Amino acid sequence: MRVMVWNVWWRFGGNWREREESIHATLEAYRPDVLGLIESWSGEGTDQPHRLAAPGGMFAAWAPSSDPPISYGEQPGVACGIGLLSRWPILVIEAHELPNEQHGGPVPTALLATLDHPRGPLHVIVSGSEPDDRYPEDRLAQCRTLAAIATDRRLDGPLPVLLLADLNASTDQPPLAPLLEAMVDTWSAAGADPGAVTFDSSLPYADHKSPHLDDRRIDHVFARPGRAGLHLPVHGAFLAGDRPFGGVYPSDHYAVGVDLEP
Template identity: 45%
Template sequence: MRADDELRVMTWNVWWRFGGNWREREPGILSVLRDEAPDIVGLQEAWATDETSQPDEFGRALGMHAAFAPMSLPPEPDPVETEDQRGVRMGIGLLSRWPVLHVDAVPMPSPDTTVVALSVTVAHPLGPLHVIVAGTDWEPERLPIRAAQLAELGELALMPALDGPLPVLVVGDLNAGPEADDFRKLTEILTDCWAVAADRDDDERTLSDENRFAPAEATLQYNRRIDHVLARPGHPGARIEVRQARILRDEFDGMPPSDHYPVVVDLALTVAAGAQDPDVASA
């Protein structure tokens, strides 16, 4: 188990129940999560039924705490492609090594769909850790909507209420590569952890032609790093130290677990004297 001043963060679009093979893919997702043992995981395109959700199922299997919020991005197929999609909701989720203290589904700009950011506070031993999980629009004709969503994410991450001893994290499938203007504007206020990592992969593509499930028709995202871990210091004098950033390309029984590859980032945490929240630290 990692020390309290080390944090492993993962983000992964797990492709809902698309592809007609989600039951075969799901053990591969669990295997990656078990092997990597992340402390925080942001999940996009997660599924939920009236009885349970994918984050809850993963949490039970891994001994982690879970949160979920429904959103219609992308929309569930209508009509359904397979019977096991019927009545199943789309959403975003979070897995945490530590208990979840607060969950809020924050509406994001969208004129005709329900898009939210999942804002979660977890009880890290060094103080409250704030994590925002997000997904954005991707179609070329909806680029202004994506830009508004990314701008709103930046404002949400900068809220003074999230100040504290630990970094504020924004993780998700943002459907924007590092070269996109709206993503570059976001990184003017948040640190792109991949870009500052002391050690990182040469191949940074998370939607890659090496993955046979990746949709080549998503021309603005294909063969780009569109899944991101971003952060900002929680208090003056703190800094973001990223030791390593990796893309995981594991296949199981010859099958990628999703159409996206997950991103894993290892951070070193620094807490200024007096910044620790004793109530949360003792939770």
């Protein structure tokens, strides 16, 4: 089972149509079974997850989220949120509010979906956390909430529970401690490059305004076994979207992919 997470940078950059073509090409090359999208858009009668899902006959879902806050400028009515693509039908989706008492304002959300996997229900959480370094308490509280959602016993079953998220922190930073206590960082479990980064300051889209994020692996696939005592085999991990298609990089983040045995 190939699982990926990708922050696809909304409609930023002025070339979102060209970037979306590059995103399509990347997905065609890597063919994920499950893909979590952060900063995906919805508007004009459609949304990005469904547009990306259509060529491969995949299923899709989208939910609004306030992280990051968007200044819509020249694109009124185009919302920002989180999305999911799945090889298997999406049975149920839930939107869970995340705490943001320090920042205030609109509430960010996590999307919890149950997929109709042939071996049983597959539970997938897609989310992001507070990107602004002025609100570290919110980021930590959001990671605690995500850990609580992922370890809810009602999600127990034969398949792993997955969290696909841009957490705006690397595994050596304090906000991720609650998740590392509750779940497995599949990148590390795969023995992948510990120096890999997903927010690369050398990308042409890098704005260099977030030194706490630059050149870190801040996008993650976390997982926990469906039940105590079950194994969680991780067969490999990789970065995607780290090269341009047609001269265009797809996003300001690289995607993270992991091959799991369900």
